[in-house]
Amino acid sequence: MPTSEQIKTALDKVLVPGIKRSLVKMNLVKDVTVNDGKVEVTLANAALMKEAQEWLKTKVNQVVLDMEGVKEMRLDFTEAKPKELNSVKNVIAIMSGKGGVGKSLVSSLTAIALRRQGFEVGILDADITGPSIPKMFGLSGLPPMSESGMLPALSPSGIEVMSINLLLPAEDDAVIWRGPLIGQAITQFWTEVLWGNLDYLIVDLPPGTADAPLTVMQQLPISGVIIVFTPQDLTAMVVRKAVKMARQMSKPILGVIENMSYLYIPEIDKKMEIFGKSHAAEMARAAGAPLLGQLPIDPGLVTLCDEGNIEHYNAEAYSAFTQKLLDVLLKK
Amino acid sequence: MPTSEQIKTALDKVLVPGIKRSLVKMNLVKDVTVNDGKVEVTLANAALMKEAQEWLKTKVNQVVLDMEGVKEMRLDFTEAKPKELNSVKNVIAIMSGKGGVGKSLVSSLTAIALRRQGFEVGILDADITGPSIPKMFGLSGLPPMSESGMLPALSPSGIEVMSINLLLPAEDDAVIWRGPLIGQAITQFWTEVLWGNLDYLIVDLPPGTADAPLTVMQQLPISGVIIVFTPQDLTAMVVRKAVKMARQMSKPILGVIENMSYLYIPEIDKKMEIFGKSHAAEMARAAGAPLLGQLPIDPGLVTLCDEGNIEHYNAEAYSAFTQKLLDVLLKK
Numbered sequence: 001m002p003t004s005e006q007i008k009t010a011l012d013k014v015l016v017p018g019i020k021r022s023l024v025k026m027n028l029v030k031d032v033t034v035n036d037g038k039v040e041v042t043l044a045n046a047a048l049m050k051e052a053q054e055w056l057k058t059k060v061n062q063v064v065l066d067m068e069g070v071k072e073m074r075l076d077f078t079e080a081k082p083k084e085l086n087s088v089k090n091v092i093a094i095m096s097g098k099g100g101v102g103k104s105l106v107s108s109l110t111a112i113a114l115r116r117q118g119f120e121v122g123i124l125d126a127d128i129t130g131p132s133i134p135k136m137f138g139l140s141g142l143p144p145m146s147e148s149g150m151l152p153a154l155s156p157s158g159i160e161v162m163s164i165n166l167l168l169p170a171e172d173d174a175v176i177w178r179g180p181l182i183g184q185a186i187t188q189f190w191t192e193v194l195w196g197n198l199d200y201l202i203v204d205l206p207p208g209t210a211d212a213p214l215t216v217m218q219q220l221p222i223s224g225v226i227i228v229f230t231p232q233d234l235t236a237m238v239v240r241k242a243v244k245m246a247r248q249m250s251k252p253i254l255g256v257i258e259n260m261s262y263l264y265i266p267e268i269d270k271k272m273e274i275f276g277k278s279h280a281a282e283m284a285r286a287a288g289a290p291l292l293g294q295l296p297i298d299p300g301l302v303t304l305c306d307e308g309n310i311e312h313y314n315a316e317a318y319s320a321f322t323q324k325l326l327d328v329l330l331k332k
Numbered sequence: 333m334p335t336s337e338q339i340k341t342a343l344d345k346v347l348v349p350g351i352k353r354s355l356v357k358m359n360l361v362k363d364v365t366v367n368d369g370k371v372e373v374t375l376a377n378a379a380l381m382k383e384a385q386e387w388l389k390t391k392v393n394q395v396v397l398d399m400e401g402v403k404e405m406r407l408d409f410t411e412a413k414p415k416e417l418n419s420v421k422n423v424i425a426i427m428s429g430k431g432g433v434g435k436s437l438v439s440s441l442t443a444i445a446l447r448r449q450g451f452e453v454g455i456l457d458a459d460i461t462g463p464s465i466p467k468m469f470g471l472s473g474l475p476p477m478s479e480s481g482m483l484p485a486l487s488p489s490g491i492e493v494m495s496i497n498l499l500l501p502a503e504d505d506a507v508i509w510r511g512p513l514i515g516q517a518i519t520q521f522w523t524e525v526l527w528g529n530l531d532y533l534i535v536d537l538p539p540g541t542a543d544a545p546l547t548v549m550q551q552l553p554i555s556g557v558i559i560v561f562t563p564q565d566l567t568a569m570v571v572r573k574a575v576k577m578a579r580q581m582s583k584p585i586l587g588v589i590e591n592m593s594y595l596y597i598p599e600i601d602k603k604m605e606i607f608g609k610s611h612a613a614e615m616a617r618a619a620g621a622p623l624l625g626q627l628p629i630d631p632g633l634v635t636l637c638d639e640g641n642i643e644h645y646n647a648e649a650y651s652a653f654t655q656k657l658l659d660v661l662l663k664k
Contacts, residue, residue, distance in 0.1 A: 102430075132571070174577040174580065179509045180512075183510070206459035233467070237467060238463075241507070244504065245506040248506065265604075267597075275634055276635065276638060305564060306565035
């Protein structure tokens with residue numbers, strides 16, 4: 001007769017319809033009891049449509065009854081909301097204050113680096129009016145949802161993603177909302193999305209220090225902030241505003257990253273600092289946090305992002321960054 | 333005996349303390365009457381501190397009494413608010429949806445182009461959480477203000493500027509405000525700043541389609557919108573959101589500008605499209621508006637911006653842009 005642990009291991013192979021992650025990783029298995037060959041499984045119904053529940057019922061029955069020693073099987077669904085089921089160990093906010101410095105890029109590269117190490121990772125795209133994440137990962141289409149919540153999209157390498165752009169009829173539809181609605185959308189992405197079990201949730205913040213970052217810092221249990229900047233003086237000034245905001249909200253800054261540091265021109269074997277001299281040392285000092293990397297402008301990466309293939313990226317500067325990032329995150 | 337017109341011409345030489353523009357250009361001269369050698373001048377007191385009013389009283393008395401045929405002179409101040417005095421012919425919003433594409437740069441270059449043609453020009457920096465304009469023009473310091481309003485700063489070439497960064501104790505202080513406060517600040521920049529007489533007010537919008545652009549489009553009499561974008565697909569998608577917003581708010585799009593189109597490498601005499609292939613034709617079509625220019629990445633311009641010397645800029649690509657811009661604006 002199997003133990004309840006063995007049954008849970010078997011259930012880890014049952015994928016939730018609409019997202020190719022297992023029942024167990026989505027934290028939908030509430031209870032498993034085994035008594036005299038009789039197995040009782042209780043699943044949470046969060047974010048599951050009726051059809052998905054039916055499908056899961058059949059599938060789980062099949063998997064459990066196939067196990068040696070199981071004579072009888074009973075499956076119940078219990079009402080549950082995503083926020084009661086979500087278990088997220090670390091929430092990392094990627095912030096800048098300034099637009100167009102590569103917050104979404106750094107959010108994605110951070111998630112990919114952690115995923116390649118085998119961690120369970122999600123990205124919450126908090127940029128409600130200018131969401132970039134789904135396009136970079138080639139994701140589109142309305143995620144499955146029920147009255148109790150919705151499921152994130154899953155990238156090819158298994159990163160969960162939630163973004164307003166998945167919910168819009170067309171990817172270039174404008175979300176013309178005032179701040180309170182934007183804050184509400186972000187809160188919903190945190191409480192009404194079934195993230196399940198995650199080691200890291202990366203939050204991609206929009207530019208500025210207004211509603212979106214405020215809501216994220218007030219409503220989400222942020223473990224730390226990563227600050228992104230580019231070499232321009234002008235950018236440095238605006239980014240220091242974000243550093244001050246993180247300080248004022250008592251959120252630890254885990255590290256800083258300089259993006260668009262330089263452009264390498266192979267024809268003349270030269271690194272050009274097209275946006276000016278690096279501010280890396282100065283920004284690390286201002287933030288009181290380590291420099292995680294200096295990423296070059298990489299036209300190849302631009303293409304991968306535009307094609308939705310960011311997960312194929314591999315480059316030397318990126319490896320150095322991920323190594324430092326992992327050092328910082330895993331030491332924590 | 334001088335006519336009231338001649339007296340006004342003389343008053344055009346009296347500069348308002350704190351901003352080196354004349355009483356007449358600031359629209360502070362409410363009334364001038366001449367009767368039998370007796371001149372009566374009425375000035376509005378908007379945004380003028382007591383000391384400034386005293387100084388102006390002495391100065392205007394001097395100028396008028398120096399004119400031939402004037403025997404007696406009387407000067408009165410009348411209560412007035414900036415919004416009753418401002419006379420702005422065209423309000424042009426520079427918009428993108430996406431951050432970091434160069435909205436502030438295009439706002440500044442547009443203002444400079446118009447100023448070089450002799451127009452009276454101002455810039456309203458509506459980017460409350462990431463304001464860049466004062467630094468590009470080398471402006472800092474608290475502008476003069478009274479209970480009734482405040483004066484803008486004046487750039488070396490005579491462009492009026494108002495930005496939250498002029499009001500902050502330190503340029504890198506964070507403005508951690510929710511949307512309604514941001515909308516209110518922008519409205520105040522429109523109603524409580526004494527812009528005076530302007531041919532063009534350029535409004536530099538922040539990224540996104542939330543409070544700031546909404547407030548500007550709802551509260552300010554926008555004559556037209558200029559859309560800025562960069563070659564990335566990802567950017568094009570977000571910028572199309574801004575185009576849709578302008579459409580939904582029934583604001584005419586005057587033109588589109590591609591920034592960071594390419595980088596010219598003199599060593600190999602080659603234009604590199606480092607952010608991908610141009611989307612200029614596609615964006616012009618999407619916006620239903622002419623392409624005003626394709627600006628390259630110019631490390632020299634980056635330096636001028638960082639040094640606060642943007643008004644010294646002169647380059648070929650910029651001349652082509654200003655020519656098209658003027659064609660569009662002056663034909664209107």
